[in-house]
Amino acid sequence: MSVFKQVTKEQLADPKIRWIDARFSLQDPEAGRRQYDEGHIRGAVHWDLEKDLSDMTAKGGRHPLPSRDRLTALFRKSGLRPDDEIIVYDDGGEPFAARAWWILQYAGFRNAFISLEGFGGLEKLGGDIEQAAPAPAPTSVEPEWNESILAHKEDVADLTERPGEGLLLDARAAERYRGEVEPLDRVAGHIPGAKNFDWSQLASDGTFDRDGEAAGRLAEMAGSGEPVTVYCGSGVTAAPLFAMLKEKGIRDVRLYAGSYSDWIEDGDREVETGNTGSGDGL
Missing domain, CATH: 3.40.250.10 (Rhodanese-like domain)
Incomplete structure (x- = not known):
């Protein structure tokens, strides 16, 4: 099973690929969103560890998983479809893209990958950087949960x-x-x-x-x-x-x-x- 992807220039330019920016800092929980607003791969949506990938109001440890309903809403507003090729990145060699990728696996998205390059590496590779958050068309995706x-x-x-x-x-x-x-x-x-x-x-x-x-x-x-x-x-x-x-x-x-x-x-x-x-x- 291929999990990590060495991103190519061609993939960075492919409009069919769905990008997820999962940058985060445990020491400064607002840092990831600030970085995203300062610049991200064109078309990337931002998934915040504590606002999107955890339910900080729930029991079950310090970063409890959100409910299936909350995750489904996240996938839909992110414009995801079951067969999309999805690439998740953080700053490189960090756990946050892996957390987002694992949640995608849990939800049945079988064509999702973790970028081996962090944001800086993708930028050096020629990634088109934008500041404005995209507005993907919402979907009605129904996750296939993998317990x-x-x-x-x-x-x-x-x-x-x-x-x-x-x-x-x-x-x-x-x-x-x-x-x-x-x-x-x-x-x-x-x-x-x-x-x-x-x-x-x-x-x-x-x-x-x-x-x-x-x-x-x-x-x-x-x-x-x-x-x-x-x-x-x-x-x-x-x-x-x-x-x-x-x-x-x-x-x-x-x-x-x-x-x-x-x-x-x-x-x-x-x-x-x-x-x-x-x-x-x-």
């Missing part, structure tokens, strides 16, 4: 109770996985039985390295054929792990959208600290 790639808290709880029936991968930095530091959540540690693979190892120089050593190690970790469930702090940085696993041909992969912040939300789930899952990225 097989979404894991819920109960699914993850089953994994912790039946070790050996699936691989649980924590995409956070190793020190957060081990519980040595926790800058965001009230409880430090990781979900019992999880192994660690820091998602940021997959990126370098503003792009994801599909053929790099880190991507190879990730594929090797997941290559036994057992189902894989990826998570992070809030479901955002786990998306690059999901995307790279699919790029590497791993078929049975789910993303725990609520992730660790959802796991600890009600205070009724156990956590572990230290290198209990061995794994990688340590």
Whole structure:
């Protein structure tokens, strides 16, 4: 399954391709929209992590998935159709385009890709830049939801109770996985039985390295054929792990959208600290 796309000049000029600008900053949530307003690929719509790709009023972790109705409304106002070729970009080597791409996969858009180039790379390649937001003709698209790639808290709880029936991968930095530091959540540690693979190892120089050593190690970790469930702090940085696993041909992969912040939300789930899952990225 091809996930990442090395964009060509011809694709940048193709009016049939639908572009999504997913730039965002966790440190400055308004930065992505400011960047978009300052200039974006012609025809690109902007999908904001917290306003479009999350429901910040809901339970289910720090970046809960929006309802199906809200996502359907987003797809329709963005002018998307089931067979469209869709390319999503952020600043390159970041998790935000991967989050948008995963949501498109969840909704059944099978011809969607993550641009290997960030906005700057697309601009250098000759992308036509505009400031005005486009007004695509709304569609009446009906998503074909794929529940097989979404894991819920109960699914993850089953994994912790039946070790050996699936691989649980924590995409956070190793020190957060081990519980040595926790800058965001009230409880430090990781979900019992999880192994660690820091998602940021997959990126370098503003792009994801599909053929790099880190991507190879990730594929090797997941290559036994057992189902894989990826998570992070809030479901955002786990998306690059999901995307790279699919790029590497791993078929049975789910993303725990609520992730660790959802796991600890009600205070009724156990956590572990230290290198209990061995794994990688340590």
